[in-house]
Amino acid sequence: MTQGLPYLEKLLIVSGKGGVGKTVLSSALAAVCASSGPTILLSLNGNWPAHPVFEVPVAYEPREILPDLWIADVDSLSAVREYVKRKVPFSGLYDSFLTSHMFRDFAEAAPGFQELMCLGKIYDLVCESRFARVIVDAPATGHLMTLLDVPSATAKVVQVGPLNHNARKIQDMLLDPERTRVLLATLPEEMAIQEARELHEFCVERRINTGPVLVNQHVARRFEASEVEQLLQLQAADGLAAGIRAACAEAELAAVQELALTGLEGMDHLLLPRLTTHVGEDLIQRLARHLSVESTNG
Amino acid sequence: MAERLLNTGFDIPAMIRDARIIVCCGAGGVGKTTSAAALGILAAQAGRSVCVMTIDPARRLAQAMGLAHLDDAPQAVAVPNGRLSAMMLNPKHTFDRMIETYSPSERVRDSIFANRYYQELSSTLGGSRELIAMERVLEIAGSEEFDLLIVDTPPAQHALDFLDGPRRLIDMLDGSFTRMLLAPYGFAARAQFNLFQHSSAAMMKFLERLTGVGMLADLSEFLLSFSSMFEGLKERSHRVMALMSEATTSFVLVCAPASASLRQVEYFASRLGESDLNIGGVLVNRVHESFGTEELSAADIRLLDELLPGQVASQTLSERVDAALQDARALSAADSAALHLLDELAQARWYVPHFNRDLHSLDDLLEFAEKLVDSGSVSLSG
Numbered sequence: 001m002t003q004g005l006p007y008l009e010k011l012l013i014v015s016g017k018g019g020v021g022k023t024v025l026s027s028a029l030a031a032v033c034a035s036s037g038p039t040i041l042l043s044l045n046g047n048w049p050a051h052p053v054f055e056v057p058v059a060y061e062p063r064e065i066l067p068d069l070w071i072a073d074v075d076s077l078s079a080v081r082e083y084v085k086r087k088v089p090f091s092g093l094y095d096s097f098l099t100s101h102m103f104r105d106f107a108e109a110a111p112g113f114q115e116l117m118c119l120g121k122i123y124d125l126v127c128e129s130r131f132a133r134v135i136v137d138a139p140a141t142g143h144l145m146t147l148l149d150v151p152s153a154t155a156k157v158v159q160v161g162p163l164n165h166n167a168r169k170i171q172d173m174l175l176d177p178e179r180t181r182v183l184l185a186t187l188p189e190e191m192a193i194q195e196a197r198e199l200h201e202f203c204v205e206r207r208i209n210t211g212p213v214l215v216n217q218h219v220a221r222r223f224e225a226s227e228v229e230q231l232l233q234l235q236a237a238d239g240l241a242a243g244i245r246a247a248c249a250e251a252e253l254a255a256v257q258e259l260a261l262t263g264l265e266g267m268d269h270l271l272l273p274r275l276t277t278h279v280g281e282d283l284i285q286r287l288a289r290h291l292s293v294e295s296t297n298g
Numbered sequence: 299m300a301e302r303l304l305n306t307g308f309d310i311p312a313m314i315r316d317a318r319i320i321v322c323c324g325a326g327g328v329g330k331t332t333s334a335a336a337l338g339i340l341a342a343q344a345g346r347s348v349c350v351m352t353i354d355p356a357r358r359l360a361q362a363m364g365l366a367h368l369d370d371a372p373q374a375v376a377v378p379n380g381r382l383s384a385m386m387l388n389p390k391h392t393f394d395r396m397i398e399t400y401s402p403s404e405r406v407r408d409s410i411f412a413n414r415y416y417q418e419l420s421s422t423l424g425g426s427r428e429l430i431a432m433e434r435v436l437e438i439a440g441s442e443e444f445d446l447l448i449v450d451t452p453p454a455q456h457a458l459d460f461l462d463g464p465r466r467l468i469d470m471l472d473g474s475f476t477r478m479l480l481a482p483y484g485f486a487a488r489a490q491f492n493l494f495q496h497s498s499a500a501m502m503k504f505l506e507r508l509t510g511v512g513m514l515a516d517l518s519e520f521l522l523s524f525s526s527m528f529e530g531l532k533e534r535s536h537r538v539m540a541l542m543s544e545a546t547t548s549f550v551l552v553c554a555p556a557s558a559s560l561r562q563v564e565y566f567a568s569r570l571g572e573s574d575l576n577i578g579g580v581l582v583n584r585v586h587e588s589f590g591t592e593e594l595s596a597a598d599i600r601l602l603d604e605l606l607p608g609q610v611a612s613q614t615l616s617e618r619v620d621a622a623l624q625d626a627r628a629l630s631a632a633d634s635a636a637l638h639l640l641d642e643l644a645q646a647r648w649y650v651p652h653f654n655r656d657l658h659s660l661d662d663l664l665e666f667a668e669k670l671v672d673s674g675s676v677s678l679s680g
Contacts, residue, residue: 017326017327018325018326018327018328019325019326019327019328019554019559020327023558049561052557052558052561083508084508087507087508088504088507088508097500097501097504100474100501101473101474101475102473102474102475102478102498102501103475103501103505104473105470105473105474105475105476106475106505108466108469108470108473109470109471109473109475109476109517109521110509110517111415111419111420111422111423111520112418112419112422115422140326140327146421146422150419150422153418153419153422154418154419156414156418157414157415157418157419157513157516158509158510158512158513158516159512160510160512161509161510161512161513162507162508162509162510163508163509163510163513164510189656190656190658191656191658192327222611222618222621222622223608223615223618224608224609224610224611225608226606226608227605227606227607227608227615230605230606231605231619234601234602234605241592241594241598242589242590242592242623243592243593243594243598243619243620243622243623244598244619245589246589246619246622246623246625246626246627247618247619247622247623249587249626249654250622250625250626251622252654253654256654256655260656276625276628276629276632277632
């Protein structure tokens with residue numbers, strides 16, 4: 001697994017419809033990237049007792065869980081605290097402000113403030129030289145779109161000062177095709193593909209570098225059309241044989257997926273096989289192998 | 299509270315007959331919208347007048363209902379033998395209307411609408427989406443038009459954002475920061491004199507340093523206008539909480555048979571329990587069929603290998619059929635292993651099988667509804 005990925009941007013953001021496997025796919029991407037340099041995998045306000053894939057505790061402080069693979073959860077409150085500490089590097093009075101109700105209320109009350117702070121933390125990590133890659137396990141499509149619009153909206157609302165400056169820096173990073181790429185995760189299903197398309201159009205409109213579509217849980221055809229026909233006849237004659245029924249069901253699924261995938265026409269995409277392994281490191285390693293093999297082929 | 303202790307679990311016919319509100323919650327992509335729509339169909343067919351409300355920004359229920367677009371106002375859905383309506387929340391629209399309703403004056407209303415924060419960033423104001431949803435729930439629950447409202451909540455990543463969001467927003471408006479902003483206008487109690495004023499001036503300086511000059515002035519204007527609606531919002535929020543705790547409100551936890559989704563159900567269930575809310579049950583969606591334990595017999599293999607094989611494959615047909623069977627069983631075994639996470643939960647569970655296709659026509663929804671009623675027929679392996 002030394003091939004790595006064909007995308008050179010330092011910041012890779014993975015989003016898509018809920019339930020398509022963003023966490024699994026971003027974990028697999030991170031595992032691929034870690035083989036060619038220090039990589040950090042970020043979740044946003046994941047609030048997990050443990051990472052669902054790597055099953056390790058995740059905190060705001062980056063932690064190396066495998067060689068060159070780091071993990072962290074960017075929660076808004078910690079991001080806000082860090083920003084404040086840097087902007088106002090005094091202890092004493094300011095410390096007490098920071099922990100006061102009034103400050104917490106302010107952070108809740110200012111629309112977009114927490115989102116901007118989270119993006120700011122991602123920006124900082126992208127600037128850090130100790131990481132070669134930053135992979136973001138982003139929120140689902142609709143939420144990510146809101147998030148990506150926060151810097152430009154903030155810059156419009158707050159026209160001078162540190163917040164404006166920050167918003168602009170972040171916006172520059174998001175729009176820089178050499179630094180940022182949004183990867184579109186989907187299942188080979190019509191509605192998930194439609195959301196991937198919507199996100200793609202959103203990114204194109206705002207000139208955010210995007211693609212390819214990562215198609216999770218693809219079931220390849222195992223039977224040819226003539227075979228399926230004969231299997232269906234057998235099933236009709238002897239409906240109870242489990243093997244025949246399983247084969248027919250799988251063939252149907254493969255055909256349905258094939259049809260759904262026509263929705264990706266004209267879009268760069270990568271098919272990742274449905275694996276029957278339990279979620280966990282084994283699944284990640286296998287997916288990672290596919291991601292890097294596929295990328296060397298494509 | 300006695301009724302709640304007698305809750306017999308996820309008895310769909312009873313829930314559909316008795317509930318006034320059903321709230322479907324769960325992570326994104328587990329089939330909340332589909333479940334809400336299917337429950338709506340069943341209830342409508344049982345003779346109730348039902349409205350299904352979705353808050354999802356992706357217009358999925360609209361697709362599922364076969365409508366080009368759903369509106370903020372309930373629209374009739376052509377369900378055989380029943381009266382069903384559906385609506386999709388338009389957050390901006392409802393937010394605007396809320397402000398129209400609760401603004402104490404036209405001047406306040408106009409200043410909110412004109413405020414740059416409101417125009418650009420109101421969608422990121424924490425809890426606003428949930429507050430809006432709650433507002434609409436109250437409006438519809440209070441109307442005579444429907445006797446059952448089914449709510450498809452926004453995907454909640456943490457706890458019960460749907461319930462916590464409005465409270466957070468109200469707390470914020472009632473919080474010390476907003477009160478500090480109100481102080482110069484003379485609303486703050488004068489008794490809090492020196493110390494408070496001194497520290498709030500320092501706080502202002504501190505925040506200004508953080509954000510930039512001018513930002514706070516705009517933000518205060520926004521929050522000040524907003525908090526003048528406070529009493530109205532607070533009262534509504536209490537009424538929603540009261541509505542949610544009634545015995546005729548049922549929460550349905552929708553999930554997929556995957557460990558991340560099931561862990562969330564555990565968490566939701568404990569949170570709902572703490573708040574003394576009524577859990578109708580757990581709906582496990584997309585469960586893979588087990589395909590029993592019977593292996594391909596020698597006769598099956600002979601039969602398969604006598605068929606006319608295709609041109610390309612390197613394996614015989616029977617080998618490939620066997621591989622498909624083993625894959626299907628592995629998927630089912632993975633489901634069963636994950637479902638052990640629910641062992642500790644007392645609530646009833648209903649299983650809906652994995653469909654090979656997307657469900658986005660009315661017929662699909664009718665089929666889903668049928669499987670839901672029929673849920674006992676899904677057998678799990680192991």
